[in-house]
Amino acid sequence: MTEPRVGPEAPGNMRTLVLSNDLDQTREIISSAYSPYQLSVLGDPKEFSAWYAEGSFPGVTVSGLQYGAETLVAPQPLDSYLLVCKLVRGQVKVISPGRDERVVGTGETYVLxxxxxxxxxxxxxxxxxxxxxxxxTVEQAAADTLGVEGPLRARFGLGGPVSPGAARSWAGISNAVHREILGEGIARTSPLIAAHLTQMTAALLMESYRLVTDGVDAQRPGVVGHAAVRRAMALAEERPDEPLTLADLARAGRVSPRALQEAFRRHVDTTPLGYLREIRLGRAHADLLAGRGSGVTVAEVAYRWGFGNLGRFAAVYRERFGVAPSRTLRG
Incomplete structure (x- = not known):
């Protein structure tokens, strides 16, 4: 294996599987570790380098991954597992075609x-x-959280933890898992402790990140608002090109408009129409990227996604993406 120009040492009990400047070799090994994927170097191919290492106890695997050049990774859906990703250094942009995208910086997390x-x-x-x-593990935890018979298909948004408290709780369990794997933790040799820690990690995941599971009525006390939020979110994500109103979203959530507003503020720190606006902004952003060189205008995209005031659209777009919509369209 060729030595890369940069590459961290694998900490603790993690095992380095890739330390290479070879694009094909990296693609083959990491495809086996994760899922089959396309790997493209967007910068100078001579600058490419990759490092990948992993460690585990029964139920949980922790990995480290780094690329030394501007790189685009396009995997197939993960299918058999879920990943919670944390940027240790630098920045990535995560794009889910037709749904949403997010720029993730150092210290931030997202769920795939x-x-x-x-x-x-x-x-x-x-x-x-x-x-x-x-x-x-994830689908059973989702069923347990919502008080229904499992397993239950569990989908997540690309956003980070739902609140500062949730972020602290997730950081705590994540740090505990890392200590067990990187050190000589009990979970590496005790199936009972490993199972307990795995279940606790999955349960905290459900409470820490936005769970989007369609068509499920929560049975346990205290989460009716969360179920209503999920139903309203599903409508906003499926039909953002339609003139949805607060009343429409409340009907989807099966609650009153006021109750839905309170549930959104409690669970996702926004309003129902604010969430719909974010979905539409994401779709507008994707259309502007796709429209480069095609003759499409900012106004056409804005009107398509319900933004009748172009000045307001430009302001909220810049706040969300850091550039003017015209800049995105020009490339």
Whole structure:
């Protein structure tokens, strides 16, 4: 294996599987570790380097991954497992075609569920750690959380934790898992402790990140608002091109408009129409990217996604993406 120009040492009990400048070799090994994927170097191919390492106890696998050049990764859906990804250094852009996208910076996290189609655009030198749970574990935890018979298909948005408290709780369990794997933790040799820690990790995942599961009525006390939010979100994501109103979203959530507003503020720190606007902004952004060189205008895209005031559209777009919509369209 060729020595890369840059590459961290695998910490603790993690085992390095890739340390290479060879694109084909990297693609083959990491495809085996994750899922079959396309790997493209967007910068100078001579600058490419890759490092990948992993460690585990029964139920959980922790990995480290770094690319030394601007790189685009386009895997197939993960299918049999879920990943919680944390940027340790640098920046990536995560794109889920037709759904949403997000720029993730150092210290931030996002979830890739087993069913999502996605791409990850890596800045040179970006490095992340991932925590992997099996699909079966995640689907049972989702059913347990919502008080229904499992397993239950569990989908997640690309956003980070739902609140500062949730972020702290997730960081705590993640750090505990890393200590067990990187050190000589009990979970590496005790199936009972490993199972307990795996179940706790999956349960905290459900509470820490936005769970989107269609067609399920939560039975346990205290989460009716969360179920209503999920139903309203599903409508907003499926039909953002339609003139949806607060009343439409409330009917989808099976609650009153006021109750839906309160549930959104409690669970996702926004309003129902604010969430719909974010979905539409994401779709407009995707259309502007796709429209480069085609003659499409910012106004056409804005009107298509319900933004009748072009000045307001430009302002909220810049706030969300950091550039003017015209800049995105020009490339």
């Amino acid at each position: 569920d087993p069913y999502r189609q996605f791409q990850v655009h890596w800045a040179p030198g970006a490095r992340m750690t991932t925590l992997r749970l099996s699909r079966e």
